[in-house]
Amino acid sequence: MIGTDAFGDLGYHLEEGVIGADELERLRAVAESVAERVATHAQREGAGPEGRLADGHRIQFSSKAGIQWEWADGSQAIRLIEPADHLDPRIDELFRDPRLTRPAQEALHTGDIGPFTSKLNFKRATEGSEFPWHQDYPYWYTAIGDAAQDVVTAIVFLDDATAANGALRVLPRSHLRPLMVHELTKQPGNLLTRGQEITEVIDDADAVTLELAPGQMSLHDVRLAHASAPNDTEARRVGYAIRYVAAHVRNTGTRRDSALLVRGVDRFHHFDDEPDHRVSRA
């Protein structure tokens, strides 16, 4: 079970050189081709339904994913796609990749972990939106209750993530504090699904910007406060955010779900076995 010290004192952990240059090149191309394919599919006549999130963002359900479009009126740029693993086998493969699963196992203090969600955050040049300060725990609490404490987020960066183009910012040690209060916002440019934002004012001096090179990965505790700024630069900043969950976690909803074990042994059987055919659902 993940404890408050799962990452030690700071609440986050960085892995260097997770993905090499050639593989990165291929993954960038995959991310672009997925974005293009999903956008074309979503823009056809009779495409999946669209709605507005509480904060005003345009969201659409298409390609068996939630798509958020960029905030600017008329923008045809995709801000994020969730889930994204079913959209290309090379994205799906990352879920099982030991370079990602090993640190996730360490963070969750168990060898038995499964995939929870995956998301391509595009942070496009000049219009990529911000993520306001938030903790992930309240999101996952709505799906799996207290077991949300056993979720860990890993973000693999496909591009340079700099302070200027919206690198991840974290508030070290915030995972050790009581949960912070979140509220729904109507803040334009807020990239979060439900627009939740921490109400407390966070002192910039207490935050750390995780400037990472392409191929590096950050992992953070589900209670760590984090954010990222809008991208005002000409440099795209794609991040692939994967959440892993410890195998003992159960869904508190009434519907039984399926899940795929990516490492270890499922001794709990809280989910039906997911046949490994997710690619065919694209």
Ligand SMILES: O=C(O)CCC(=O)C(=O)O
């Ligand atoms: O990609 C980012 O900048 C932040 C992602 C994030 O905070 C999230 O997905 O919860």
